Amino acid sequence: MTGPLFPQGGPNMGQPAPRYEGRAKVTGEARYPSDVRLPRTAHACLHLSRIGRGTIRGFDLTAARAVHGVIDILTHETVGDAIRQTPAIYQGGYTSDSLLPLGSAEIAHWGQPIAMVVAETYEAAREAAQRIVVTTAPHPSPAVDINAPGAETRALEPMMVQAGDFDAAYAAGPIRIDARYTTPAQHQNPMELFATQCVWEGDRLTVHEPSQYVNSVKFGLAEQLGVPADNIRVISTHVGGAFGAKGFLTQRTALVAIAARRLGRPVKLVATREQGFTVSGYRAETRQHVQLAATRDGRLTALRHEGWELTSRADTVAMGGASMTTRLYACPNILGRVNTVAADRSTPGFMRAPGEVPYGFALETALDELADRLGMDPVELRRVNDTQTEPVGGLPYTSRSLMRCFDVAAATFGWSGRSPRPGSMREGDWLIGWGCASAYYPAQAGNSAARVRLTADGTAHVASAGHELGQGMTTMMAQVAAEELGVPLERVTVSLGDSDLPPAVVNGGSAGTASVASAIMIACDAIRARLGVPRDAPYAALRAAVAASGLAFVEELGEARAHGRSPESLPDMYRGRALPLGGVELPDRVQFAMGAQFVELRIHRWTREIRVRRAVGAFAAGRIINPRTSHSQLLGGMIWGIGSALHEHTDIDQRNAAYTNANLADYLVPVHADISEIQAILVSEEDRLVNQAGVKGVGEIGVVGVAAAISNAVFHATGRRLRDLPIKLEHLL
Amino acid sequence: MTEVRFTVNGTAQCVEVEPRLTLADMLREECGLTGTHLGCEHGVCGACTVLMDGLPVRSCLVFGVQAEGAEIRTVEGLAAADGTLNVLQRAFQAQHGLQCGFCTPGFLMLATWLLEQKEGVDEARLREVLASNLCRCTGYQNILAAVRVAAQEIRVWREG
Numbered sequence A: 001m002t003g004p005l006f007p008q009g010g011p012n013m014g015q016p017a018p019r020y021e022g023r024a025k026v027t028g029e030a031r032y033p034s035d036v037r038l039p040r041t042a043h044a045c046l047h048l049s050r051i052g053r054g055t056i057r058g059f060d061l062t063a064a065r066a067v068h069g070v071i072d073i074l075t076h077e078t079v080g081d082a083i084r085q086t087p088a089i090y091q092g093g094y095t096s097d098s099l100l101p102l103g104s105a106e107i108a109h110w111g112q113p114i115a116m117v118v119a120e121t122y123e124a125a126r127e128a129a130q131r132i133v134v135t136t137a138p139h140p141s142p143a144v145d146i147n148a149p150g151a152e153t154r155a156l157e158p159m160m161v162q163a164g165d166f167d168a169a170y171a172a173g174p175i176r177i178d179a180r181y182t183t184p185a186q187h188q189n190p191m192e193l194f195a196t197q198c199v200w201e202g203d204r205l206t207v208h209e210p211s212q213y214v215n216s217v218k219f220g221l222a223e224q225l226g227v228p229a230d231n232i233r234v235i236s237t238h239v240g241g242a243f244g245a246k247g248f249l250t251q252r253t254a255l256v257a258i259a260a261r262r263l264g265r266p267v268k269l270v271a272t273r274e275q276g277f278t279v280s281g282y283r284a285e286t287r288q289h290v291q292l293a294a295t296r297d298g299r300l301t302a303l304r305h306e307g308w309e310l311t312s313r314a315d316t317v318a319m320g321g322a323s324m325t326t327r328l329y330a331c332p333n334i335l336g337r338v339n340t341v342a343a344d345r346s347t348p349g350f351m352r353a354p355g356e357v358p359y360g361f362a363l364e365t366a367l368d369e370l371a372d373r374l375g376m377d378p379v380e381l382r383r384v385n386d387t388q389t390e391p392v393g394g395l396p397y398t399s400r401s402l403m404r405c406f407d408v409a410a411a412t413f414g415w416s417g418r419s420p421r422p423g424s425m426r427e428g429d430w431l432i433g434w435g436c437a438s439a440y441y442p443a444q445a446g447n448s449a450a451r452v453r454l455t456a457d458g459t460a461h462v463a464s465a466g467h468e469l470g471q472g473m474t475t476m477m478a479q480v481a482a483e484e485l486g487v488p489l490e491r492v493t494v495s496l497g498d499s500d501l502p503p504a505v506v507n508g509g510s511a512g513t514a515s516v517a518s519a520i521m522i523a524c525d526a527i528r529a530r531l532g533v534p535r536d537a538p539y540a541a542l543r544a545a546v547a548a549s550g551l552a553f554v555e556e557l558g559e560a561r562a563h564g565r566s567p568e569s570l571p572d573m574y575r576g577r578a579l580p581l582g583g584v585e586l587p588d589r590v591q592f593a594m595g596a597q598f599v600e601l602r603i604h605r606w607t608r609e610i611r612v613r614r615a616v617g618a619f620a621a622g623r624i625i626n627p628r629t630s631h632s633q634l635l636g637g638m639i640w641g642i643g644s645a646l647h648e649h650t651d652i653d654q655r656n657a658a659y660t661n662a663n664l665a666d667y668l669v670p671v672h673a674d675i676s677e678i679q680a681i682l683v684s685e686e687d688r689l690v691n692q693a694g695v696k697g698v699g700e701i702g703v704v705g706v707a708a709a710i711s712n713a714v715f716h717a718t719g720r721r722l723r724d725l726p727i728k729l730e731h732l733l
Numbered sequence B: 001m002t003e004v005r006f007t008v009n010g011t012a013q014c015v016e017v018e019p020r021l022t023l024a025d026m027l028r029e030e031c032g033l034t035g036t037h038l039g040c041e042h043g044v045c046g047a048c049t050v051l052m053d054g055l056p057v058r059s060c061l062v063f064g065v066q067a068e069g070a071e072i073r074t075v076e077g078l079a080a081a082d083g084t085l086n087v088l089q090r091a092f093q094a095q096h097g098l099q100c101g102f103c104t105p106g107f108l109m110l111a112t113w114l115l116e117q118k119e120g121v122d123e124a125r126l127r128e129v130l131a132s133n134l135c136r137c138t139g140y141q142n143i144l145a146a147v148r149v150a151a152q153e154i155r156v157w158r159e160g
Helices: A022-027 A122-131 A166-172 A214-225 A251-263 A273-279 A356-374 A378-384 A402-413 A473-485 A512-531 A539-549 A567-575 A627-646 A706-718 B023-030 B087-094 B104-115 B123-130 B140-153
Strands: A042-048 A054-060 A070-075 A113-119 A133-138 A152-155 A161-163 A175-183 A195-201 A204-208 A232-235 A267-270 A286-294 A300-312 A334-343 A430-442 A448-455 A460-463 A492-495 A553-560 A592-604 A610-620 A677-682 B002-008 B011-017 B049-052 B055-058 B071-073
Touching: A022 B087, A022 B104, A042 A122, A042 A251, A042 A273, A070 A122, A070 A251, A113 A122, A113 A251, A166 A286, A166 A300, A175 A356, A195 A251, A204 A214, A204 A251, A214 A232, A214 A251, A214 A567, A251 A267, A286 A356, A300 A356, A356 A378, A356 A430, A356 A627, A356 A706, A378 A402, A378 A430, A402 A430, A402 A592, A402 A610, A402 A677, A430 A706, A448 A473, A448 A512, A448 A539, A460 A473, A473 A492, A473 A512, A512 A539, A512 A553, A539 A553, A592 A706, A610 A627, A610 A706, A627 A677, A627 A706, A627 B140, B011 B023, B023 B049, B049 B104, B055 B104, B087 B104, B087 B140, B104 B123, B104 B140, B123 B140
Parallel strands: A042 A267, A204 A232, A300 A334, A460 A492, A610 A677, B002 B071
Antiparallel strands: A042 A113, A054 A133, A070 A113, A152 A334, A161 A334, A175 A286, A195 A204, A195 A267, A286 A300, A430 A592, A448 A460, A448 A553, A592 A610, B002 B011, B049 B055, B049 B071
16 A cells, blocks of 8 residues: 555665554454453542642541442551652652652642542542542642742753853854743643552552553552562553653552552552643643854854753753754854753653754744744755754764755645745635744664564564554564564564563653664574574575474573663663663764654634644654554654644643643644644665664654744744744734 | 443343443443543543444443443444454554554544445545544544545545
8 A cells, every 4th residue: 555644665664564453453452451350449539639739737538438339548647658759760760750649748739649549439439539628728829830930940050051152153143043932831641541450469469550661660669669579560561642641650550559458459540631630740831042143144153042941849850952952953152051940830741752842843943033034945044054963062963864854845845836925825815824844853772672482383472561652562573573583474473561571661752663673683683593594594494493493482582782871781671770862862973863844834814713734744763664653653743743833731720730721622632623634754764873773763753843833834924923832823813 | 220221232231330330431341341442531532432322422421321222332343243354444454543542442433423324425524523533643644544445445435
């Protein structure tokens, strides 16, 4: 099958194999963690704080306990010290924030879990949770957002990026841009809710939970509960979308585990959609300041990007996107700074392209402002400043195909037909806007292991604790093993999403495929070496070699160490400490996937309704193992980009920092009606340095730059430069 | 507790439930049909869409007791008894109309209803109907392609 939605593999691309678990997902047979049915399950429901920062004075549980079927109610008074403090991931630990679950009477933020009811049915648990009466002492003036007077700003000096003399170069710049941008809080809202089921058998605990990193849950929970990690198994076979929200251990898991231990029964929790807004992290709101100076022919002479990111009082968390926006274009004088602004909110976290979406919006919009000031085509501005040497440290990119992406996407889009003057393209009552921007994402990988077994009957099995989040991990794993061994794809089976399997990196940071594919390749190499079968041997020869060995099967473990990690770091993955490394954090080189985004939108002359008519993106991300699943990752990312620019923002109550649109009716995400023509083009690129697999990852780059392309198109349509997301029609009246 | 008699995918069911139990939870918990997924529990996302007497309903917004005497169809009933996928399931797989798969059962049931309508389907109608469910991954382009291909295959597609 061919056509724009089903690209065949080009050079350095594999086959567009159909999704491995496709059948299970169209028949309802796929079991997500909340679908697992355990006998005698008791059901839990959280009670979240309905005040902002403050203190609990006491609980009245009489009405809650009176609900028929209620078994147990956990509060800080009953949990006591059953859960031990463990460090958050930002401190080298496991948890997504450092608040101790039900740890004290202190409430840090609206939506914090302060009680959990366990009952015979979900309905009883939910009713009782609503009947809990809490007496509280709210803080008189909590800091609710990044602009709140009581919020504390702190400069993160280690995140400073500096080259040359920005101040002098900016002062001397013939053409200057000085602009400030804001991006809102946003929530990942995967379709699957945050579920956890825990069951104890003696002193052994099994956790069913959708996760991007089962080993973070396993090892973090072991520390929290004071249980040997070997006694805990975490299973996450199918994940109903994650986007960063399911990356690390949240407070709920330990609560469900101790409830199950207290009761001697399985306990199941499914947080509601509203509760999900504070159960895990989110994309924090930012303020940004960009200053650019350039020569009259468009060469950048000075670039400064400073960001302010909201964080919680408990955790200093920053995505630090300026470390990347300062390393995209040739420029001799650079300054990048990152600040956190701590407020009385839950701890933010990762959301698809966490640093790249907000910082990329600011820089790529500023470049469009510069192009407009110069009277220069924005594509040509990027070409003039394209470079094969990263400008801060003078390091080489392992590969960089930015302008090839621009050229392919521009040709497909028909960019040469653009009339540059704002407001000059019209169709009837519609103003037409064309805009473009660069997309980029750091190519990262982490230490990972995989086990491959080749059986005498000619089948192969590949196993690793990677995760199927919908991105196509399972299919990719089967394809790599099939290709490396020469086994037909339909004879390869896969196990993943289980902490009993060889450990893999967190499936975030677009690092999953790069990391796990490398481990599978090493395991397959070892199998072929053991059998004495060369790389290009036919399948029959491989089978004959297994038969001749007299073994029922040949099995090897492959351990892949990410570039930049020391040999001593390998055991870390066996302790749930495998985080991705790469991008700009390497001493000898930088690694980026790159792309180009083009958008056409229409703005109605009278109503100012904004419609994205079409979007074209082209992306070069090294080896593409499966063009079908990669392509749909990119398409999905581009639609996320449209959402990030035009729809998504979490509304914050100015009294108590409550999220007032914490549901899918009011938190707007794109639907079919918002999406017309979207085209993602896979640009062939070969990178033998980036990692053993040659893979850069495509999970996140598709969303990057779309918001800037849209804001630039809005400017082109109307002459109005909007620097605050999301862009809504009322901003154009 | 109230006794409810209904059929699911042609099989007679008799369960005792609290009147406040949703149809979605009744299917999942009482009938063991966990292919119907809950994504928002207030009728927005459509992941829990099932067919009730031939009409698509958000099973999170219907009480189980309202299914008394009803004919319910869920994703588990789409394939033939021998496991052969139906035309829509094949199209979703072939057109890659799914990623994480959590929204898929809802889209499949919504599209099942759409393709059974006498007036057929054109592009505008297709987009209008499918806009009622959310896919966050987001596979909108391929979901459209899948339903379009299925409609063409069973000859209910109208060029509009």
